[in-house]
Ligand code: NIG
């Protein structure tokens with residue numbers, strides 16, 4: 473059935489001409505329509521415009537499902553291009569240890585960190601992992617997310633990495649959200665390989681990647697290219713191995729240091745480089761003219777009390793920027809994109825217009841779905857949300873911490 477949303481106070485991020493992403497000063501100008509309608513047909517956006525332009529033949533009018541959005545706004549759903557939301561159990565004890573002043577190394581020594589999640593994941597069944605992940609997906613759906621990327625990386629053995637990716641494949645079937653999966657075997661070096669990082673990299677390249685590819689379990693490949701984790705050389709070899717099977721890179725870069733991750737990402741035409749706390753003039757220059765989306769994860773920087781990525785400088789230098797949640801049990805136990813939107817404005821000094829582009833169209837690009845999502849454009853998937861009555865667009869990031877989403881529509885269906 474067709475859905476007509478009418479009397480929309482403001483229809484946000486309308487694109488008559490579709491773009492893959494928005495960069496630099498363009499990010500500050502957001503195209504909207506006041507007093508608008510939006511027509512949805514066969515799961516897609518089929519028409520939009522001003523209410524006075526709406527013309528419906530009587531016959532068709534009768535067959536419509538009408539939604540009145542007086543006082544409310546319609547946004548394209550958020551696209552969350554970086555998460556680790558398949559995990560077993562939470563790690564709040566580490567969080568308390570962190571508050572008490574323990575360093576990341578000390579926490580890891582007590583059995584915490586990524587390896588802690590790997591141990592838990594190993595001891596948890598696929599059914600239980602699916603159940604936990606579905607709850608998280610349900611939560612983010614009602615917070616306005618319509619597409620989400622999910623990484624492996626808490627397996628760290630061939631068997632458990634495949635298990636994680638199969639869980640993600642099952643989620644693609646079960647959830648109305650659009651889901652992309654990323655193989656992140658190189659997330660940490662497991663204990664059995666302590667002192668033999670090279671051997672683990674070999675395992676990733678020679679055993680894991682071919683199996684992941686043969687079962688078509690991943691859309692992308694990721695490496696944690698940073699100080700204390702994987703080197704530039706490791707990263708290059710892993711990315712090349714993945715690219716042989718058509719897996720485009722999306723990498724963790726420059727979170728802990730000037731790791732060279734940004735440079736290596738651009739060199740291998742990564743779809744995105746993510747985190748970016750350590751980004752200087754040189755890295756900004758490298759990103760300019762590339763097809764790689766700089767992606768910032770405000771939740772992790774907030775939760776770990778890190779320095780902030782120089783988002784203002786990036787945008788002012790003409791770069792696009794995407795924002796994502798990094799939803800994971802260790803450094804960002806939240807997938808709330810409305811909060812990410814607020815953080816983008818408050819902590820990174822993005823204007824609401826810039827932050828809205830960063831959490832929708834640009835993050836859609838960063839997960840390879842900007843041709844089908846991320847804006848209100850004819851032919852795009854009808855993944856949108858209707859807000860509660862709100863006074864202005866700016867209110868969305870301003871009123872941080874409360875849920876402003878009223879109605880969720882995914883694949884043209886009202887949930
Ligand atoms: O993106 N930076 C690396 N990995 C995750 C954290 C994973 C964890 O601590 O469990 C991140 O922040």
Ligand code: FE
Pocket residue numbers: 554555556724798800
């Ligand atoms: Fe991450």
